[in-house]
Amino acid sequence: MSRQLHFNLFLHDTGHHEASWRLPGSDPYANLSLAAHQHLARVAEDAKFDSVFLADSPVLFNDPGRRPSGKLEPTLLLASLAVTTSRIGLIATASTSYNEPFNLARRFASLDHLSGGRAGWNIVTTAGDAAARNFGLDGQPLHRTRYQRADEFLEVATKLWDSWTDDAILADKQHGVHALRDRVRGIGHRGEFFRVDGPLNVPRSPQAYPLLVQAGSSEDGKEFAAKWAEAVFTAQPTLAESQAFYADLKRRVARAGRDPDHVVVLPGIVPVIGDTEAEARELDAELDRLIGPEYALRQLAHTLGVDPGILELDRPLPRDLPDEEEIEGAKSRRTLIVDWARRDNLTVRQLIGRLGGGRGHRTFTGTPVQVADTIQEYFENGAADGFNIMPAVLPAGIEAFATKVVPILQERGLFRTEYQGATLREHYGLPRPANRLVLAGEGVR
Amino acid sequence: MSRQLHFNLFLHDTGHHEASWRLPGSDPYANLSLAAHQHLARVAEDAKFDSVFLADSPVLFNDPGRRPSGKLEPTLLLASLAVTTSRIGLIATASTSYNEPFNLARRFASLDHLSGGRAGWNIVTTAGDAAARNFGLDGQPLHRTRYQRADEFLEVATKLWDSWTDDAILADKQHGVHALRDRVRGIGHRGEFFRVDGPLNVPRSPQAYPLLVQAGSSEDGKEFAAKWAEAVFTAQPTLAESQAFYADLKRRVARAGRDPDHVVVLPGIVPVIGDTEAEARELDAELDRLIGPEYALRQLAHTLGVDPGILELDRPLPRDLPDEEEIEGAKSRRTLIVDWARRDNLTVRQLIGRLGGGRGHRTFTGTPVQVADTIQEYFENGAADGFNIMPAVLPAGIEAFATKVVPILQERGLFRTEYQGATLREHYGLPRPANRLVLAGEGVR
Numbered sequence: 001m002s003r004q005l006h007f008n009l010f011l012h013d014t015g016h017h018e019a020s021w022r023l024p025g026s027d028p029y030a031n032l033s034l035a036a037h038q039h040l041a042r043v044a045e046d047a048k049f050d051s052v053f054l055a056d057s058p059v060l061f062n063d064p065g066r067r068p069s070g071k072l073e074p075t076l077l078l079a080s081l082a083v084t085t086s087r088i089g090l091i092a093t094a095s096t097s098y099n100e101p102f103n104l105a106r107r108f109a110s111l112d113h114l115s116g117g118r119a120g121w122n123i124v125t126t127a128g129d130a131a132a133r134n135f136g137l138d139g140q141p142l143h144r145t146r147y148q149r150a151d152e153f154l155e156v157a158t159k160l161w162d163s164w165t166d167d168a169i170l171a172d173k174q175h176g177v178h179a180l181r182d183r184v185r186g187i188g189h190r191g192e193f194f195r196v197d198g199p200l201n202v203p204r205s206p207q208a209y210p211l212l213v214q215a216g217s218s219e220d221g222k223e224f225a226a227k228w229a230e231a232v233f234t235a236q237p238t239l240a241e242s243q244a245f246y247a248d249l250k251r252r253v254a255r256a257g258r259d260p261d262h263v264v265v266l267p268g269i270v271p272v273i274g275d276t277e278a279e280a281r282e283l284d285a286e287l288d289r290l291i292g293p294e295y296a297l298r299q300l301a302h303t304l305g306v307d308p309g310i311l312e313l314d315r316p317l318p319r320d321l322p323d324e325e326e327i328e329g330a331k332s333r334r335t336l337i338v339d340w341a342r343r344d345n346l347t348v349r350q351l352i353g354r355l356g357g358g359r360g361h362r363t364f365t366g367t368p369v370q371v372a373d374t375i376q377e378y379f380e381n382g383a384a385d386g387f388n389i390m391p392a393v394l395p396a397g398i399e400a401f402a403t404k405v406v407p408i409l410q411e412r413g414l415f416r417t418e419y420q421g422a423t424l425r426e427h428y429g430l431p432r433p434a435n436r437l438v439l440a441g442e443g444v445r
Numbered sequence: 446m447s448r449q450l451h452f453n454l455f456l457h458d459t460g461h462h463e464a465s466w467r468l469p470g471s472d473p474y475a476n477l478s479l480a481a482h483q484h485l486a487r488v489a490e491d492a493k494f495d496s497v498f499l500a501d502s503p504v505l506f507n508d509p510g511r512r513p514s515g516k517l518e519p520t521l522l523l524a525s526l527a528v529t530t531s532r533i534g535l536i537a538t539a540s541t542s543y544n545e546p547f548n549l550a551r552r553f554a555s556l557d558h559l560s561g562g563r564a565g566w567n568i569v570t571t572a573g574d575a576a577a578r579n580f581g582l583d584g585q586p587l588h589r590t591r592y593q594r595a596d597e598f599l600e601v602a603t604k605l606w607d608s609w610t611d612d613a614i615l616a617d618k619q620h621g622v623h624a625l626r627d628r629v630r631g632i633g634h635r636g637e638f639f640r641v642d643g644p645l646n647v648p649r650s651p652q653a654y655p656l657l658v659q660a661g662s663s664e665d666g667k668e669f670a671a672k673w674a675e676a677v678f679t680a681q682p683t684l685a686e687s688q689a690f691y692a693d694l695k696r697r698v699a700r701a702g703r704d705p706d707h708v709v710v711l712p713g714i715v716p717v718i719g720d721t722e723a724e725a726r727e728l729d730a731e732l733d734r735l736i737g738p739e740y741a742l743r744q745l746a747h748t749l750g751v752d753p754g755i756l757e758l759d760r761p762l763p764r765d766l767p768d769e770e771e772i773e774g775a776k777s778r779r780t781l782i783v784d785w786a787r788r789d790n791l792t793v794r795q796l797i798g799r800l801g802g803g804r805g806h807r808t809f810t811g812t813p814v815q816v817a818d819t820i821q822e823y824f825e826n827g828a829a830d831g832f833n834i835m836p837a838v839l840p841a842g843i844e845a846f847a848t849k850v851v852p853i854l855q856e857r858g859l860f861r862t863e864y865q866g867a868t869l870r871e872h873y874g875l876p877r878p879a880n881r882l883v884l885a886g887e888g889v890r
Contacts, residue, residue: 021616021623028616028623032558032648034528058547060646064613064624070648073548073555079524080559083479098545102503102579103518110518113477114525133642134547168509171466171473178466178473179509197578201505203477203515 005379005415006264006386006428007406008051008091008233009044009398011037013068016270016361017287017392018296021068025396031068037077038084040395047402048416050386050427051089051120053213053233054078058098059131063298075107082115089424091120091213097146098126098135101156102196108210109161109202117206117423122213123228125150147220152191154212154228159187161209162437163199179203185437208433211424217245217332226252230430231264233388235333235361237340242267242362242383264385264428267378268361270392271371273400280365287392288353296352303334313349317341361390368404375405376414450824450860451709451831451873452851453496453536453678454489454843456482458513461715461806462732462837463741466513470841476513482522483529485840492847493861495831495872496534496565498658498678499523503543504576508743520552527560534869536565536658542591543571543580546601547641553655554606554647562651562868567658568673570595592665594638599657599673601639604632606654607882608644624648630882653878656869662690662777671697674708675875678833680778680806681712682785687807687828709830709873712823713806715837716816718845725810732837733798741797748779758794762786806835813849820850821859 013031014020021028030036041052054074061069074092081090090111094104112119125146129139140146168183187198214221214229225232232249236242245267250260274280293313301308305322321338341351354363364371378384391397409415421427458476459465466473475481486497499519506514519537526535535556539549557564570591574584585591613628632643659666659674670677677694681687690712695705719725738758746753750767766783786796799808809816823829836842854860866872 019621022618022621024618026618028618029614034559058551058646060629060644063626064629065622065626067623069624070609070646072558072647073552076520076524076552076555076559079521080528083525083528099548100543100580103544106503107518107521110521113517114479114521130642133640135545136640164515169474173467173469173471173473176464176467177510178512179514181508181510184505184509195578195581197575199505201503201515202517 002413004429005375005409006266007044007047007049007415008053008089008231008266008386008388009040009049010053010055010233010268010388010390011040012055012390012394015393015397016390018067019287020393023287023393026393028068030394031070032072034077034080036395037081040398041081041085041088043395043398043402045085045088047398047406048419049088049389051091051118051211051424052078052081053091053120053122053388054093055122056093056095057124057126057128057131058095059128059134061130075111078119079111079114082111082118085118086116087118087419087422089118089120089211089427090115091122091211091424093122093124095124095126095131096150096153097141098131101153101194102160102198102200104153105157105160105200106202108157109200109205112205112207112210113202117425119205119207120211120213120231120424122215122233123150123154123224124215143218144220147224149193150224151227152193155191156187156189156194156196158209158433158436159189160196160198160200161204161433162435163187164202164204165435165437166204166208169203204435207423207425208435211428211430217336221332222249222252225249225263226256226258229263230425231266231428234265234267235336236267236383237336237362239378239381239383242378243381246383262430264430266386266388267384268388268390269375270361270363270390271397271401271405272363272365272392273368273371273397273404274365275367277366277370280367284363284365284392293349293352296355297348300337300348300352300355303337305334311348313352314347316345316347317351361388363392368400368408371401371405372408372412375409376412379414447858448824449874450820450854451711452489452492452494452860453498453534453676453711453831453833454485454494455498455500455678455713455833455835456485457500457835457839460838460842461835463512464732465838468732468838471838473513475839476515477517479522479525481840482526485843486526486530486533488840488843488847490530490533492851493864494533494834496536496563496656496869497523497526498536498565498567498833499538500567501538501540502569502571502573502576503540504573504579506575520556523564524556524559527556527563530563531561532563532864532867534563534565534656534872535560536567536656536869538567538569540569540571540576541595541598542586543576546598546639547605547643547645549598550602550605550645551647553602554645554650557650557652557655558647562870564650564652565656565658565676565869567660567678568595568599568669569660588663589665592669595669596672597636597638600636601632601634601641603654603878603881604634605641605643605645606649606878607880608632609647609649610880610882611649611653614648649880652868652870653880656873656875662781666777667694667697670694670708671701671703675870676709676711676873679710679712680781681828682781682807684823684826684828687712687823688826691828707875709875711831711833712829713833713835714820715806715808715835716842716846716850717808717810717837718813718816718842718849719810720812722811722815725812729808729810729837738794738797741800742793745782745793745797745800748782750779756793758797759792761790761792762796806833808837813845813853816846816850817853817857820854821857824859 014026078090132140165183214225215233459471523535610628659670660678
């Protein structure tokens with residue numbers, strides 16, 4: 001079979017557009033609704049998507065006055081969705097800065113067992129002082145320190161997932177031997193950030209490790225991805241930038257001694273689909289009208305690390321902005337936004353309009369064929385292995401994509417019409433990790 | 446309606462008896478099986494049980510050679526069970542020593558939303574050095590310190606659950622106001638163990654707080670229960686001891702300024718049910734034959750804080766054992782076992798036989814009517830508000846209890862034939878907590 005596209009649905013209650021909850025058909029309580037999430041996952045599974053995904057941060061992130069802002073904890077929500085789906089992958093975001101590796105490794109191993117091998121972990125280091133202040137700190141650790149901790153966190157987690165061999169359980173009722181003791185081992189980890197004895201209290205799971213996903217595009221983030229990630233979410237506003245990111249990341253993966261085909265690159269896209277171009281553009285414009293500018297201005301100022309007072313709606317961004325190096329938050333998001341505004345010479349108001357929908361991700365507005373064409377163009381020109389689908393409005397946006405765009409791509413032989421594998425790794429064509437504990441025991445490594 | 450019994454099913458893969466996994470009909474992979482847990486929860490729900498419950502510790506607790514020892518993480522497993530049940534309560538154990546209050550408060554609030562108000566939290570401080578060594582410590586914190594941390598943990602968690610008022614969400618699409626900003630507040634907690642800004646990133650849940658459950662029966666444990674618990678699991682081997690515990694706990698609750706009726710006391714019982722007494726005793730004996738003594742000996746020695754070498758199978762316990770005060774682990778378990786062995790003048794082998802089945806809990810072996818009679822006797826004589834049902838063999842033990850014992854109690858008017866309420870608190874007849882944030886704002890408290 002020829003190379004195949006991969007699709008992830010980025011779940012986001014009523015949609016990725018800031019104002020989507022205000023549309024007449026939207027359920028403003030969707031963020032807390034199991035039924036709403038079950039519906040989205042089912043639509044994506046019916047369309048044979050590889051996975052669904054939940055973003056997260058352990059802090060009340062959005063202004064609760066402005067849009068639905070509470071979020072159910074992702075690993076629990078996905079454990080619920082595991083029951084009402086059977087094939088689609090389930091990717092939860094969790095922070096390496098504000099969790100203990102034993103607890104988190106265990107939750108992902110549990111999700112992998114509960115779902116029959118469909119768990120994925122979007123690894124984040126969590127930007128922002130507000131999150132830090134929910135965990136006894138005065139402010140966030142340095143960007144570099146967060147990534148150092150993340151690296152050791154992954155070392156501990158993978159050791160824990162290797163602490164049972166795949167054949168550890170005998171279940172010999174006759175002799176009363178459940179597991180072979182020498183195939184369940186402590187990890188004795190002693191590092192800079194963590195000391196963990198192990199073994200994990202969950203046997204090795206169907207996928208061995210959850211699919212490891214990463215989304216930060218700073219220098220540290222890309223190096224971390226090159227070492228650990230198997231799928232990468234990224235925000236790239238143009239084809240050329242996607243191509244550059246794609247080539248750069250695959251090079252880094254090779255340099256880290258890994259097979260570049262074992263990392264799938266998934267740019268985020270916001271499909272706005274109409275039966276005609278005019279219809280699609282009208283939907284786009286309606287959403288922008290619903291956003292008030294004050295809130296968006298404050299959010300933009302926060303990302304840029306400046307005072308909201310210095311931004312004027314009908315003028316371009318000020319010349320004088322803090323460099324990426326000075327920002328300890330989401331570095332790559334900031335750089336993307338500034339580059340974009342300067343290149344297209346946008347006023348602050350225009351910039352806010354674009355960010356409301358896509359937050360730096362590429363918006364594909366058009367007919368189903370136009371959207372399919374653009375996807376194919378990216379896929380066949382070294383810009384993407386698939387896409388992270390971020391509909392502006394949910395569930396309408398994913399229903400339109402699933403029923404109108406997916407069939408075109410299936411007809412073109414670019415996307416599966418049936419699931420071929422059982423696990424999330426199999427959907428993405430990624431190998432199941434070998435057990436390093438066994439390799440070590442045999443002296444292979 | 447007259448006072449009603451309450452029943453909780455203590456989920457434990459193939460059963461609470463050490464050797465249950467070795468029975469011909471047992472699934473030795475039940476500990477990792479969603480389907481096995483779904484079945485147990487469904488049987489309990491069909492019998493109108495108040496709740497199901499999962500014990501837990503963040504460590505590989507049992508010898509993996511001996512019996513199924515890996516465990517799925519309870520909050521995730523219960524999030525899955527929330528989908529295939531609709532009325533029964535879902536109680537997960539989680540440790541205050543090895544979690545952050547923000548993360549755990551959020552997971553329980555999420556479980557409460559996902560289940561429509563059926564979440565419960567069995568609060569434990571986690572005994573044992575092995576668990577501590579999975580979290581960067583050399584050994585467990587002192588018993589007293591663990592309870593001090595637990596107390597502050599609950600203070601933080603309840604503040605977080607109060608950080609949104611019940612009426613905070615307006616969802617006014619017209620004016621673009623989702624929540625009222627002054628009804629979502631930071632908690633600014635500054636304590637000895639924790640500094641947490643809040644607010645929680647989950648709105649107030651159907652029950653406001655999960656049902657708060659506690660099971661330690663040490664001095665510290667009982668004082669903690671008196672202050673915080675709404676349901677108490679306890680191991681009491683005789684009617685007289687149950688009565689003494691019950692009266693003592695209710696007194697402590699009153700002394701803490703709370704209504705004694707707002708705490709339900711649920712002793713653990715191991716029902717071993719046969720259609721005849723002889724059949725029940727034969728099942729009991731078969732299980733004991735399956736336990737090898739070496740493992741049980743080591744486990745007993747660990748609980749008592751002694752070297753296994755000093756225990757002899759066919760002699761009584763040695764006179765010289767460490768006092769409860771010297772033990773930093775599960776204090777009350779140790780005292781219970783020693784008292785029991787001395788009172789009944791048991792050899793170590795006999796003691797092990799009893800512990801294999803009930804681990805200090807009362808075993809009710811007999812016909813359905815005999816078991817129902819004993820339950821009624823406890824219930825009507827100040828020994829219990831209900832029971833934590835711990836079948837030696839699962840699912841057979843709960844199927845027998847549900848179909849043979851429950852109907853007798855229903856006929857006697859002692860147990861519901863239909864659920865009356867929607868939430869776990871309503872099943873147990875407990876009030877929904879008022880929001881202290883609102884009370885504070887109004888100057889009431």
